[in-house]
Amino acid sequence: MPEPSKVSIQEPPLNVLVLYDHISTYTTTVKEYLESFLLYSKHRIFYAAATSGNHAPPTTVDLSLFDVVIIHYSVRLCYDWHILPVYAKAVARFDGLKMLFIQDEYDHTDLARQWMKKLGINVVFTCVPEQFIEQVYPSALLPKVDFIPVLTGYAPLPNAKFSSHKPFAERKYVIGYRGRRLPFHYGDLAREKSFIGQEMRRICEARGISVNIEWEEIKRIYGDKWYAFLRDCRATLGTEGGSNVFDFNGTLKSDVDNALKKKPDLSYEEIHHHFLAKHEGNVRMNQISPRIFEAIALRTVLVLFEGDYSGVVKPNLHYILLKKDFSNVDQVLEKLLDDCYLEELTECAYRDIIESGNYSYRGFVQMVDAQIDRRVKTAKNSAILTGVVAFRRNIEETWQLVAVQPESPVVSMFTSQPIGQSESPPPGTGRLGGLRYRYQIVVMNLFNYASKLRVEHPRLYVIVRAIYRGMQTVWKIMNRLLMRSK
Structure with missing residues (x-):
């Protein structure tokens, strides 16, 4: 008599709650990071707006029906006021797996570490490179916390906007860029975000080269408009992200601010010499920005300051290297006029970075799922009944409520997908x-x-x-x- 065939029994999906800041979803990278769990996780994902931006929070929160609680990096634990107290208390009481995704770890690091202990976090997905984790998060201080290095973001989610791109000859600008002025206390990496744009615009305008380069906050571009802008540029600029100046308790920022109040005309170089130099580079972040992935997906050429970029992109293979003293700017601008070279460069970058899937959100979420599976052996098996609370016919609309009590704001509920501030009904x-x-x-x-x-x-x-x-x-x-x- 033949043996019965073995049937693999699939474990039921876990119930996972993601806490996030619904106001931060106006940036594409935050929204895609949040939605990636819904798209690629094998578990059932729910969301809750858990920050001070929620103007009508619940009075009580019961997390006992969930197997896992994830705190997204848009919930800023470097501040003591951002996460709503009702959610902080609920997370601290929660007896399941607690995971934190954290960024901007150079801001008020001590306070973030205190939150990790207070909330009882089990796993932290950090942007700190592995060789510096012990320095930033000493195991003696956080003995029961596992730290796993990740990137600040990944290749954009599949989108029709990336299926085709303009020929270089049809693009309006030779270089397009949006930088940002950041406070002095963040150090050299932050300074470079505006410096690269200021210097390149000065050089290009003097030579009559068509560019669209800005660094003021009011000139920022978000959402689909950013993608449309990149499609119209032969190249975009870039620098390494993050900060290599860790302000563990906020005193460094306070010292710099006080110095500037007393003498507003102090230069960055003077501030750096007096306050930042001894801190600069003690921890090297040097992260790759999600905007680099976006440019590659749109076949827009990258002109980047020399750097490591988390080991993802390589000079002359994926991007054109620009020296920080601009000594090779003539060669860079010459390359930007060679359409054949640009086609080869962007195709290689697309193939290695996007098409390979090595830096995809799918792979990222699968890694997170694997970490969950290692730690959650027994599911609570809570059956969650979901109903239609709100609907919309396209992503441009706000949600239309169909709840029994239409006065109840959706952002105060557990929802099946993240809801942005502008989408709230x-x-x-x-x-x-x-x-x-x-x-x-x-x-x-x-x-x-x-x-x-x-x-x-x-x-x-x-x-x-x-x-x-x-x-x-x-x-x-x-x-x-x-x-x-x-």
């Missing part, structure tokens, strides 16, 4: 519905601005906080009026 249309919604938007924007002020301008924050508390009183009065109208 308005409340129900009662007599005061439209007015109340407009009021909520004003309060939310004020609160988000105040959160930034608390760090950057403490005195102004006190004034804004007083205004906010006054508006809270008005809100209570409006609530009473609404209840009477029902």
Whole structure:
């Protein structure tokens, strides 16, 4: 009698909750990072807006139905005010696997380490290179935490926008770039983001070369408009990301800010000499930016300062190397006019970086799933009944509520996908519905601005906080009026 064939029994998927900041999803890289879990994980993924940007948070949170809780890097644990207390308490009480994805680890590192202990984090996916992890996160301080190095982002998710690209002869600009002015205390890597643009624009404008290079915050480009912009550029500039100056407790930023208040005309070089030099490079981050992956996906040539770039891209194979003193700028600009060379360079970069799948979100999420499987041996087997709460017909629309109580904001629930601030549905249309919604938007924007002020301008924050508390009183009065109208 033949032996019965062995049937492989597939383990049921786990219930995984991702905590995130819904205001940060206006950037493509944050949104794609969040959505990658939904697209590629074998487990059931849910999301919750868990930061101070959520203007109508739940009063209680029960995480016991989940097997795993993930804290996304958009929840900034380098601050003590960003994660909502109701979620912080719930995570601390949670008895399942707790995983943290963290970035910008050079900011208030001590506070982030305190959060790891307070929340009982088991696994941290860090952007700190492996050889520096012990220096940043001593095992004596965090003995029960596993640290796994990852990139800040990966190749863009599959998108029709990447299926074709403009011939180089049809592109409007020789070079397009959006840099950023960052505070002095972040050091040389941060300084390079604006310096490369400023110097290249000066050189190109003097030679009559068509460029679109900016570094002011108001000139930033996001979402699909950024992709459209890159498609119109023969090349874009780039530098290594992150900071090699670790400000463990915030005193370095405070010292630099105080020096600039006393003498506003201090140069970066003077600040660096007096405050930063002894800290610069003690930990080398030198990360590759997600925007480098985006440029490669669109077959836009990369002109990058010399650097390591997390070991992903190589000079003359994937990008044109620009020396930091601009001594080879003539050769760089000459190469940018050679269409055949540019085609070969971009095709090689696309094949090695994008097409290979070596730096895909699929591979990244599979790695995360493997880490979960190693640590979760017994699932809670919670059955979660999901229902239709909201819908939209295309991604340009806001969500339309179909809930029993349409006043309940979707961002306060566990949802089946991340919801951005601009996508949040308005409340129900009662007599005061439209007015109340407009009021909520004003309060939310004020609160988000105040959160930034608390760090950057403490005195102004006190004034804004007083205004906010006054508006809270008005809100209570409006609530009473609404209840009477029902």
